[in-house]
Each structure stands twice: as C-alpha cells, then as structure tokens.
Amino acid sequence: MHTILLSSVMNIPVDDPVAFTFFTGYMAMLAASVFFFFERSRVPDKWKTSLLVSGLITGIAAVHYYYMRDYYTSTGNNPTALRYIDWTLTVPLMCVEFYLLTKAAGAKLGLMWKLIIASAWMLVAGYIGEAFNPPGGSMSHSALWGALSTIGYIYVLYAAWFGEVKQLADRSGDPTVVRGVRTLAWFVLVGWAIYPIGYMCMPGGWLNVGLGWTSNSVDLFYNIADAINKIGFGLVVYGIAVTSKDNATLAKA
Numbered sequence: 604m605h606t607i608l609l610s611s612v613m614n615i616p617v618d619d620p621v622a623f624t625f626f627t628g629y630m631a632m633l634a635a636s637v638f639f640f641f642e643r644s645r646v647p648d649k650w651k652t653s654l655l656v657s658g659l660i661t662g663i664a665a666v667h668y669y670y671m672r673d674y675y676t677s678t679g680n681n682p683t684a685l686r687y688i689d690w691t692l693t694v695p696l697m698c699v700e701f702y703l704l705t706k707a708a709g710a711k712l713g714l715m716w717k718l719i720i721a722s723a724w725m726l727v728a729g730y731i732g733e734a735f736n737p738p739g740g741s742m743s744h745s746a747l748w749g750a751l752s753t754i755g756y757i758y759v760l761y762a763a764w765f766g767e768v769k770q771l772a773d774r775s776g777d778p779t780v781v782r783g784v785r786t787l788a789w790f791v792l793v794g795w796a797i798y799p800i801g802y803m804c805m806p807g808g809w810l811n812v813g814l815g816w817t818s819n820s821v822d823l824f825y826n827i828a829d830a831i832n833k834i835g836f837g838l839v840v841y842g843i844a845v846t847s848k849d850n851a852t853l854a855k856a
C-alpha cells in the first residue's frame with residue numbers, strides 16, 4: 604500500500620495543473636504555518652491568539668493537502684470527503700478570527716457561534732451537493748444544494764460588510780482593525796466566491812453543462828482559492844498585529 608502511494612507521487616504528470624497545485628498548496632500551507640508560529644512570539648500579547656489561529660488554519664490545511672495530494676495522484680478522483688473535513692475545521696477558525704479581532708470592541712461569543720453555524724450550514728449543504736451528486740451529475744441536485752449553501756455564505760458576507768462584525772470593527776476606534784476587517788471582508792466577497800465557481804464545474808453543475816468545464820477544474824479552483832484565502836487571511840491578521848496602535852512591545856523586539 605505504502606509503495607503504491609509512493610510511486611504514484613513519484614509519477615506526477617508535470618503537465619497536470621491540479622497535481623501541481625496540490626503540491627505547491629501543501630508546501631505553501633506548511634511554510635505559512637511555520638511563519639505564523641514563529642512570528643507569534645514577536646507580536647503584542649493581545650494578538651498572540653489570533654496568530655496562533657492563523658497558524659492552525661494553514662497547519663490543518665497542510666495536513667489535509669498532504670493526504671489530498673496522494674489521494675488525487677493515486678486515484679485521479681476529487682478528494683471530496685477530505686476537502687470538506689478540512690473546510691469544516693478551517694472555516695470556523697476563520698470565524699474565530701473575526702471574533703478575536705473585534706473582541707476588544709465588545710464582540711460576544713454569540714457572534715462567533717452565529718458565524719460558525721452559518722459557515723457549517725454552508726459546508727454541510729455543499730457537501731451534500733457534491734458527495735451525493737448522482738452518477739453523471741444532476742443539475743437540479745447541485746443547484747438546489749448550492750443555493751441552500753449560499754444562504755450560509757451570504758450570512759457571513761453580510762456580517763463582515765454591514766452587520767455585527769463591521770459595526771464592532773468601527774467601534775474599536777483602532778484604524779488598523781477597521782482597515783483589517785475591511786480587507787477580510789473583501790476576502791470573503793472575492794476570495795470565497797471562487798469556491799462556488801469550482802462547485803459549478805462538477806458533473807451537472809452550471810459551468811459543466813454550460814461551458815463544458817470538467818470535474819478536474821473543481822480541485823483547481825478549490826486549491827487556488829484555499830491558498831489565497833487561508834494564507835491571505837492569516838497575513839491580514841498578521842498585518843493588524845504588527846501595525847495596530849499600542850504596539851510598544853513590538854518596537855522593542
């Protein structure tokens with residue numbers, strides 16, 4: 604078993620962009636975690652948990668990429684279950700980041716749970732849409748579950764742009780937090796929107812039926828989106844930690 608996996612990894616077709624992004628995605632997530640964990644010691648105490656969470660997000664993703672890469676290179680199939688296990692752990696942690704950033708301005712744990720529940724809804728519906736897509740693909744199945752999933756997505760999007768997260772950031776009185784949360788809101792609007800594009804490439808999806816894009820593109824979009832969102836989110840949080848006001852400890856470091 605082990606040798607089979609190993610030899611399939613060795614025989615990566617160099618012209619396969621999906622395999623390529625699984626490899627680079629794995630390496631990038633690992634490197635990002637090392638960066639966030641090391642930099643954690645350099646930021647003021649109040650930002651240490653945020654940096655820890657940034658490192659956990661990319662670290663959890665790195666482990667899943669390790670397995671997804673091997674799964675893909677040895678079977679040629681979409682690692683749907685591994686993908687959604689990864690997201691079920693990392694997306695709620697991104698919601699925790701929103702909570703941690705706005706905590707000083709009075710964010711309550713209830714806000715964190717509302718974001719977590721909305722994102723969990725988004726992922727469970729997406730998983731049903733993908734994992735239980737009938738052989739050959741069904742447009743009604745993928746469209747129904749995709750639409751249900753989008754409700755959860757819009758909830759998080761609204762909270763970040765206009766709702767509680769945005770209002771708390773404004774109330775923090777720290778321009779770095781206001782700007783940082785605004786940047787994260789852009790990630791949710793643009794970066795997270797790449798995922799539904801990948802989803803629509805599966806058999807029966809709108810881009811599959813409409814443009815002939817194949818299930819290979821699903822993982823290509825997901826891999827690109829993961830690198831942008833997980834590492835990008837972490838870097839924004841890092842940027843807030845090193846530039847926010849009362850960073851006297853950092854100046855001494």
Ligand SMILES: *C/C=C(C)/C=C/C=C(C)/C=C/C1=C(C)CCCC1(C)C
Binds near residue numbers: 690725752756798799
């Ligand atoms: C690190 C992983 C992240 C940030 C994953 C985010 C995933 C999404 C925003 C997925 C959204 C979906 C829809 C809005 C509709 C179709 C189904 C999904 C799950 C792909």
